[in-house]
Amino acid sequence: MSRMLNPESSRPCRLHGGCGRDLADQLSSEHQIRKGGKLVWVKKEKDGSQNHLLDCLMLADACADATWTPSLPVYVLQLRQAERAANAPAAPRRKKEQPRPVERRWG
Numbered sequence: 037m038s039r040m041l042n043p044e045s046s047r048p049c050r051l052h053g054g055c056g057r058d059l060a061d062q063l064s065s066e067h068q069i070r071k072g073g074k075l076v077w078v079k080k081e082k083d084g085s086q087n088h089l090l091d092c093l094m095l096a097d098a099c100a101d102a103t104w105t106p107s108l109p110v111y112v113l114q115l116r117q118a119e120r121a122a123n124a125p126a127a128p129r130r131k132k133e134q135p136r137p138v139e140r141r142w143g
Contacts, residue, residue, distance in 0.1 A: 049093070062089040
């Protein structure tokens with residue numbers, strides 16, 4: 037989240053000036069701390085504040101970020117390629133070869 041809110045970031049998060057206080061509260065309801073060598077999200081307040089909009093923002097960012105695997109742009113590209121392949125004209129069918137008559141030679 038800090039990368040998204042940093043104005044110097046290559047992909048900062050910009051919000052409309054008319055956003056309500058509830059959005060700001062939800063976006064700032066958690067922060068990351070290092071626990072046992074791992075980064076973990078923890079709630080800032082234990083008052084049961086909601087963070088659904090923060091979750092939505094993080095998931096949307098992950099979908100739009102091409103460095104995540106699979107990212108939404110890569111997935112959409114794969115879907116389009118599969119659709120093109122499904123709609124491509126079928127290769128012409130080859131005629132079945134008729135069996136050749138066997139010559140019988142006696143003797």
